[in-house]
Amino acid sequence: MGAAPTTERGRSTRQRIVAAAREVVAEKGASAASLDDVGARAPASRSQLYHYFDDKNDLLKAVAEATNEMVLGEQQELFAGLGTWEGLVRWTDALVAIQERHGGEGGCPIANLLSQVGEHHDQIRVVLTSGYDRWEEHIRAGLTAMIASGELRPDTDADWLATSTLASLQGGLVLTQARRDPRSLRRALDGALALVATYRSGERLGDTDRGRPPAV
Amino acid sequence: MGAAPTTERGRSTRQRIVAAAREVVAEKGASAASLDDVGARAPASRSQLYHYFDDKNDLLKAVAEATNEMVLGEQQELFAGLGTWEGLVRWTDALVAIQERHGGEGGCPIANLLSQVGEHHDQIRVVLTSGYDRWEEHIRAGLTAMIASGELRPDTDADWLATSTLASLQGGLVLTQARRDPRSLRRALDGALALVATYRSGERLGDTDRGRPPAV
DNA sequence: GAAGTATTGGACTGTCAAGTCCACTTGGGG
DNA sequence: CCCCAAGTGGACTTGACAGTCCAATACTTC
Numbered sequence: 437m438g439a440a441p442t443t444e445r446g447r448s449t450r451q452r453i454v455a456a457a458r459e460v461v462a463e464k465g466a467s468a469a470s471l472d473d474v475g476a477r478a479p480a481s482r483s484q485l486y487h488y489f490d491d492k493n494d495l496l497k498a499v500a501e502a503t504n505e506m507v508l509g510e511q512q513e514l515f516a517g518l519g520t521w522e523g524l525v526r527w528t529d530a531l532v533a534i535q536e537r538h539g540g541e542g543g544c545p546i547a548n549l550l551s552q553v554g555e556h557h558d559q560i561r562v563v564l565t566s567g568y569d570r571w572e573e574h575i576r577a578g579l580t581a582m583i584a585s586g587e588l589r590p591d592t593d594a595d596w597l598a599t600s601t602l603a604s605l606q607g608g609l610v611l612t613q614a615r616r617d618p619r620s621l622r623r624a625l626d627g628a629l630a631l632v633a634t635y636r637s638g639e640r641l642g643d644t645d646r647g648r649p650p651a652v
Numbered sequence: 653m654g655a656a657p658t659t660e661r662g663r664s665t666r667q668r669i670v671a672a673a674r675e676v677v678a679e680k681g682a683s684a685a686s687l688d689d690v691g692a693r694a695p696a697s698r699s700q701l702y703h704y705f706d707d708k709n710d711l712l713k714a715v716a717e718a719t720n721e722m723v724l725g726e727q728q729e730l731f732a733g734l735g736t737w738e739g740l741v742r743w744t745d746a747l748v749a750i751q752e753r754h755g756g757e758g759g760c761p762i763a764n765l766l767s768q769v770g771e772h773h774d775q776i777r778v779v780l781t782s783g784y785d786r787w788e789e790h791i792r793a794g795l796t797a798m799i800a801s802g803e804l805r806p807d808t809d810a811d812w813l814a815t816s817t818l819a820s821l822q823g824g825l826v827l828t829q830a831r832r833d834p835r836s837l838r839r840a841l842d843g844a845l846a847l848v849a850t851y852r853s854g855e856r857l858g859d860t861d862r863g864r865p866p867a868v
Numbered sequence: 869g870a871a872g873t874a875t876t877g878g879a880c881t882g883t884c885a886a887g888t889c890c891a892c893t894t895g896g897g898g
Numbered sequence: 899c900c901c902c903a904a905g906t907g908g909a910c911t912t913g914a915c916a917g918t919c920c921a922a923t924a925c926t927t928c
Contacts, residue, residue: 464772465768467684548771550767551766555757556684599839600840600843601843603820606823610763611815611818614780623812623816630847
């Protein structure tokens with residue numbers, strides 16, 4: 437950890453650096469992102485970087501934290517609706533829509549950081565893991581609410597479904613990133629929805645409304 | 653593409669280089685893997701590397717191909733059994749067992765390459781995508797066989813379930829890689845199994861044997 | 869307005885890795 | 899035995915990047 441900024445000005449400089457670093461890392465990958473790139477984009481000089489961060493890894497750790505906030509932040513409103521089936525479907529639609537806007541490029545920024553730096557830097561891995569934990573917890577909370585409201589049967593295992601749903605999402609993003617085709621994510625999330633649907637109260641196999649037919 | 657080897661000796665040198673490169677890349681990541689590392693491990697000298705490959709990216713493309721073969725190769729026998737429910741369960745057990753052996757480290761080598769280089773090098777991305785396509789096709793073929801044998805209902809959408817299952821696997825690997833805990837993969841694959849199970853002939857919701865209870 | 873602290877600028881250095889070059893060896897065919 | 903192409907060895911060049919250093923400037927506090 438570099439020096440914590442004590443003034444407003446320092447805080448804003450530090451924040452500018454992290455934001456710039458997050459962008460550069462997202463665009464070029466963590467290894468290819470040079471401190472010169474970051475400094476040019478912030479803008480900030482070399483000594484500013486080393487004033488606020490010990491070294492590149494320290495900066496990447498801050499980037500990991502910022503990435504968590506960004507990814508979870510852009511779903512904040514959607515998370516609030518996860519307590520109903522319609523909200524769950526809306527959430528999946530929004531995730532697919534995001535990928536469609538990007539042409540299937542990019543994948544999940546958290547997963548990318550994990551592959552690029554998390555695997556070899558435990559501190560950063562732990563940060564990214566906490567992002568996944570929070571993500572999963574939002575899903576679990578939604579499912580739990582649906583159980584409480586009677587929308588899902590009482591024997592539903594919310595922990596299991598939450599992990600499984602997040603995994604479908606992440607895997608769908610990986611396939612979409614590889615294929616540049618958001619339909620892989622759509623199918624993956626339809627799978628997750630269909631599994632949750634088997635726990636809807638009053639549902640019977642064969643007449644289950646899975647919310648949508650498999651899109652492709 | 654560098655020179656294709658014409659002699660037996662040349663072929664074995666080239667092959668040694670690719671194998672060494674695949675290992676080094678798996679251990680240190682694609683960017684951190686230097687040609688010196690690869691040369692030292694092969695062993696092969698600098699000019700041999702540039703004799704057989706145009707540049708580092710060309711070598712990484714060969715690494716991507718070798719990685720596909722390795723990942724799919726180690727599942728070859730298991731793929732053959734995917735035409736039955738028991739074979740499907742065995743396959744998931746084997747995948748979890750592999751992760752347990754590695755302590756949850758590493759994730760999927762194909763996904764790692766995708767994040768590290770595929771996102772910015774289209775040729776390599778296409779190679780990795782073909783790996784995923786083959787993987788998915790093996791699953792699809794197994795499901796199709798189960799439909800043909802009557803084990804799954806005729807209205808089962810094998811394409812959808814195959815994509816969804818591969819996504820659960822990939823996402824489970826991502827979460828396992830982050831958490832260093834193979835239980836995330838177990839849960840994800842149990843989700844995939846449970847979804848397939850809803851299409852087993854004669855099954856009714858509520859008395860469905862999903863093959864296993866959610867493990868954790 | 870002076871002293872002290874936080875913040876900033878940018879030149880400089882050492883290291884390391886990609887890619888080049890050329891001389892050398894090996895091995896099979898005439 | 900000689901020739902020639904395939905294969906091999908490793909020193910060298912070039913460039914980029916992380917990290918250092920020190921002086922300059924902006925605030926803050928009294």
